[in-house]
Amino acid sequence: MExxxxxxxKEFDRFPALHGVSLDIRSGELIALLGPSGSGKTxxxxxxxxxxxxxxxxxFFGEDDASQxxxxxxxxxxxxxxxxLFRHMTVAENIGFGLKVRPRRLRPSAAQIRRRASELLxxxxxxxxxxxxxxxxxxxQRQRVALARALAIEPKVLLLDEPxxxxxxxxxxxLRRWLREIHETTGHTTVxxxxxxxxxxxxxxxxxxxxxxxxxxxxxADDVYDRPLTPFVYGFIGESSRLPVRVDTGGVWIDDxxxxxxxxxxxxxxxxxxFRPHDVELVEGCGGCIAGVVVSSRRVEATRRVxxxxxxxxxxxxxxxxxxxxxxxxxxxxxRPRSWKLFADARAGRxxxxxxx
Amino acid sequence: MAVTHxxxxxxxxxxxxxxxxxxxxxxxxxxxxxxxxxxxxxxxxWAAFERIVTGARFQAALRLSFGTSALAALVNVVIGVLxxxxxxxYSFPGRRVLDAIVDLPFALPTAVAGISLTAIYAxxxxxxxxxxxxxxxxxxxxxxxxxxxxxxxxxxxxxxxxPVLQDFDREVEEASATLGASRLTTIVRVLLPNLVPAILTxxxxxxxxxxxxYGSVIFIAxxxxxxxxxxxxxxxxxxxxxxxxxxxxxxxxxxxxxxxxLLLINLIQAWSRRRFGRV
Numbered sequence: 001m002e003x004x005x006x007x008x009x010k011e012f013d014r015f016p017a018l019h020g021v022s023l024d025i026r027s028g029e030l031i032a033l034l035g036p037s038g039s040g041k042t043x044x045x046x047x048x049x050x051x052x053x054x055x056x057x058x059x060f061f062g063e064d065d066a067s068q069x070x071x072x073x074x075x076x077x078x079x080x081x082x083x084x085l086f087r088h089m090t091v092a093e094n095i096g097f098g099l100k101v102r103p104r105r106l107r108p109s110a111a112q113i114r115r116r117a118s119e120l121l122x123x124x125x126x127x128x129x130x131x132x133x134x135x136x137x138x139x140x141q142r143q144r145v146a147l148a149r150a151l152a153i154e155p156k157v158l159l160l161d162e163p164x165x166x167x168x169x170x171x172x173x174x175l176r177r178w179l180r181e182i183h184e185t186t187g188h189t190t191v192x193x194x195x196x197x198x199x200x201x202x203x204x205x206x207x208x209x210x211x212x213x214x215x216x217x218x219x220x221a222d223d224v225y226d227r228p229l230t231p232f233v234y235g236f237i238g239e240s241s242r243l244p245v246r247v248d249t250g251g252v253w254i255d256d257x258x259x260x261x262x263x264x265x266x267x268x269x270x271x272x273x274x275f276r277p278h279d280v281e282l283v284e285g286c287g288g289c290i291a292g293v294v295v296s297s298r299r300v301e302a303t304r305r306v307x308x309x310x311x312x313x314x315x316x317x318x319x320x321x322x323x324x325x326x327x328x329x330x331x332x333x334x335x336r337p338r339s340w341k342l343f344a345d346a347r348a349g350r351x352x353x354x355x356x357x
Numbered sequence: 358m359a360v361t362h363x364x365x366x367x368x369x370x371x372x373x374x375x376x377x378x379x380x381x382x383x384x385x386x387x388x389x390x391x392x393x394x395x396x397x398x399x400x401x402x403w404a405a406f407e408r409i410v411t412g413a414r415f416q417a418a419l420r421l422s423f424g425t426s427a428l429a430a431l432v433n434v435v436i437g438v439l440x441x442x443x444x445x446x447y448s449f450p451g452r453r454v455l456d457a458i459v460d461l462p463f464a465l466p467t468a469v470a471g472i473s474l475t476a477i478y479a480x481x482x483x484x485x486x487x488x489x490x491x492x493x494x495x496x497x498x499x500x501x502x503x504x505x506x507x508x509x510x511x512x513x514x515x516x517x518x519x520p521v522l523q524d525f526d527r528e529v530e531e532a533s534a535t536l537g538a539s540r541l542t543t544i545v546r547v548l549l550p551n552l553v554p555a556i557l558t559x560x561x562x563x564x565x566x567x568x569x570x571y572g573s574v575i576f577i578a579x580x581x582x583x584x585x586x587x588x589x590x591x592x593x594x595x596x597x598x599x600x601x602x603x604x605x606x607x608x609x610x611x612x613x614x615x616x617x618x619l620l621l622i623n624l625i626q627a628w629s630r631r632r633f634g635r636v
Binding site: 150 | 546
């Protein structure tokens with residue numbers, strides 16, 4: 001089932017949560033909505049499910065306009081962060097609930113429902129737990145039951161709201177791999193919300209990066225990491241260092257020192273230089289580089305993170321060196337980013353950027 | 358299973374002192390008087406006891422007291438859940454005021470409540486006069502007793518159900534809806550089963566209060582022997598005749614019946630707690 005979200009706006013008590021979001025999702029795709037809290041990702045998911053209704057705009061399921069359909073009519077599988085299992089029902093009753101509440105002529109027999117529940121338990125790798133109550137299961141098991149329950153109604157799309165958010169790291173990793181497998185087996189169009197970029201990048205076919213009620217970028221893991229379109233995406237995905245700079249006559253400057261980078265289309269005025277802290281080369285003597293005084297240095301696993309104060313107003317920027325690199329002992333380091341991107345200051349009112357050629 | 362310690366280690370000492378006081382006060386305030394009633398009863402011989410408990414007047418009062426109390430508690434379950442629902446689920450101007458009004462029956466002296474209820478429901482009263490032409494009398498009939506018992510029992514149900522509704526995870530209802538359940542199905546199959554323990558507690562509290570209620574009922578009841586005479590009133594009559602053993606006998610029957618009913622409700626609750634567990 002393809003999904004088409006067309007210019008959706010959502011306001012809560014006049015407070016805008018989504019500003020005109022559009023997104024096309026292909027059939028069978030696994031999509032991650034990624035963003036910090038308050039970015040509107042959960043609101044978007046709930047709008048797709050029909051748990052909220054848009055202030056304006058439309059949502060299409062295939063050719064059907066689903067915007068005004070109720071949540072019951074949309075036939076979506078929804079998995080909640082805190083499982084939302086029915087605690088007074090056994091695991092089998094939970095999974096069979098969606099079939100049991102169908103109108104009589106569409107309802108399978110009790111035996112069929114029971115068989116379907118057992119099949120789904122098999123699929124989520126919890127065979128034999130039919131008669132347990134949710135309180136007797138671990139968090140990871142509960143979330144698997146919740147997924148089986150959502151799959152039981154043969155949903156058009158599967159929506160997951162921070163499905164692993166309440167679980168500990170090890171269980172998260174296992175469930176992540178397992179969700180990918182389930183997705184490949186069942187082929188449902190799947191949208192999940194997460195604030196964990198590792199989860200989004202590893203799991204999804206395409207990642208939708210959201211911030212402040214708008215979509216910043218839609219793309220594969222490679223796209224959003226290697227070719228971030230906006231300063232937000234550069235800062236949000238992966239480690240990054242940001243340095244306020246000035247663009248003047250096609251060059252990039254800090255105070256009166258040129259960094260030796262070409263500003264391209266970026267207009268004269270304030271701008272921000274982004275680069276990955278690990279993707280830098282150290283240089284000796286400085287003509288066209290960034291030089292700074294070492295402020296602090298921390299050992300993080302195999303690397304050493306060095307904070308430098310750059311320029312007259314001591315702008316702090318972080319770079320990463322191999323742990324045993326001799327430069328870490330120096331008090332002054334000069335470097336040049338191997339790949340970088342320059343964004344005009346948002347206040348300049350123009351969106352322009354330049355990057356490594 | 359955790360090992361039960363008689364005396365759990367704690368950073369706040371004083372277990373011996375507080376536990377001693379607790380036992381002492383429970384004894385003199387609750388246990389001794391209860392035992393006293395049974396002792397008083399045993400001053401009667403079996404024949405005298407039998408004469409009291411098989412007497413038509415006592416039997417009528419017994420049926421009236423327990424019947425109206427059970428009915429009032431049932432009505433309160435319905436109204437109470439509704440009121441708790443409105444108070445927890447919607448926000449509207451005056452919600453806090455409404456919330457406070459629920460407690461009025463707790464706070465109002467029961468005699469005051471009795472007098473005002475009688476004034477309103479008497480055939481010439483504000484509401485009573487609407488029903489009088491239809492031939493329905495409210496005050497001085499079992500219907501009046503029922504209304505008084507509903508009045509005093511309502512807060513018990515509201516206050517036990519309200520916190521459970523407040524804590525109920527909205528996502529569970531949403532999950533039910535995404536699975537295709539209609540609103541009614543969600544209420545009946547998902548919401549209500551989770552409220553059952555609280556509803557039972559509220560029912561038990563409202564019922565016990567109603568069985569023992571005196572002040573608000575005697576005014577509106579009219580107290581006609583064998584028709585609108587409640588058990589507590591019968592006890593008062595016996596006391597006025599200085600017939601303590603007879604009064605104690607009636608009390609003992611009331612208390613035993615109440616004990617049995619509360620025990621049953623507690624058993625059902627224990628069962629439902631085991632079954633529904635805590636997630």
